[in-house]
């Protein structure tokens with residue numbers, strides 16, 4: 021186990037993992053799209069509303085776009101997301117017999133699906149080893165100093181180089197919660213952080229204050 025993996029182990033031990041509410045792959049995919057740049061409570065509320073109104077992929081495919089927009093209104097970028105969701109439902113039915121593809125290159129061709137969303141689907145639905153890097157994972161990894169990167173895509177690549185495969189799937193599950201509750205975007209709670217002794221950001225902060 022290298023130094024970075026030891027830090028991850030400490031975070032895993034001290035953090036409650038993020039729990040996936042849905043089991044059906046298409047709902048996991050659609051809810052992950054809804055979650056882009058949105059808060060968890062909003063995503064949960066709007067997802068529930070959406071699946072209550074549209075219980076199957078067919079219903080989503082045939083949805084009236086204005087009605088669909090109205091259903092998910094309240095979540096950021098709801099117009100674009102509604103369009104993506106309707107288009108994805110059509111593509112899954114027409115090209116994949118209603119199944120969510122299990123290949124990264126196929127997922128990335130779907131509208132509104134980027135690296136993070138594809139990796140979450142592959143990890144959660146198909147048990148594949150991928151690192152899903154969102155803004156929380158990106159921020160935490162850079163603050164600690166595990167990587168030095170400019171965006172989540174670079175972070176994903178850098179982590180794959182230095183972290184053993186067996187940790188990949190767990191990174192999103194735990195680091196997102198850790199980033200929301202402890203290593204918050206504003207006012208990180210360094211005073212109660214279990215990895216402060218390893219953290220570059222914390223070290224710099226102490227130096228500035230002394």
Ligand code: SF4
Pocket residue numbers: 160163164202203204208209210213214215216217219220221222
């Ligand atoms: S010490 Fe502070 S900045 Fe470093 S990981 Fe913990 S909460 Fe984040």
